[in-house]
Amino acid sequence: MTERAATTVWSGDLARGAGEVSLDTSKAAAFTVSFPSRAQEANGQTSPEELIAAAHSSCYSMQLSGLLGANGTPPERIETSAVVSFGKKGDGFAILGIALTARASVPGLDGEKFGEIAETAKRICPVSAALTGTEITLDAALS
Numbered sequence: 001m002t003e004r005a006a007t008t009v010w011s012g013d014l015a016r017g018a019g020e021v022s023l024d025t026s027k028a029a030a031f032t033v034s035f036p037s038r039a040q041e042a043n044g045q046t047s048p049e050e051l052i053a054a055a056h057s058s059c060y061s062m063q064l065s066g067l068l069g070a071n072g073t074p075p076e077r078i079e080t081s082a083v084v085s086f087g088k089k090g091d092g093f094a095i096l097g098i099a100l101t102a103r104a105s106v107p108g109l110d111g112e113k114f115g116e117i118a119e120t121a122k123r124i125c126p127v128s129a130a131l132t133g134t135e136i137t138l139d140a141a142l143s
Contacts, residue, residue: 005024006022007021009022015036021051033046039086047086049085052095053081056131057082059125060082060100060102073106076105079104079143080102082098083098083101095131098134099137100136100138102140104140105143114142118138118140122136122138
């Protein structure tokens with residue numbers, strides 16, 4: 001088992017406050033966050049939704065690569081983007097959905113089989129599994 005850690009230090013109220021998210025395990029980066037940059041324009045800051053999108057796109061690409069390799073058709077290249085929608089829901093805010101788009105170059109694989117493998121990757125990707133309460137769509141095609 002592995003564990004990864006991140007920490008956020010927040011100062012101030014929601015509307016005017018801000019925080020810094022640090023990637024503690026890797027020490028790869030620290031990011032500024034604020035509610036206005038989350039609910040409106042990013043203005044050079046990240047958000048929980050952008051970090052989820054990064055986690056989901058990288059996890060999905062790894063899962064798809066592994067399944068394609070197990071099929072005997074390792075990919076030359078996979079490009080996955082994830083768009084996480086955030087907005088009003090009921091009395092508060094919520095993640096409204098996630099749209100994955102994947103394009104892959106996979107020699108020797110037809111589009112139908114690729115689609116099957118791509119859907120399986122979406123279903124079993126650990127980040128997808130962690131987000132099962134959220135609608136996740138997939139647009140996957142060979143490039």
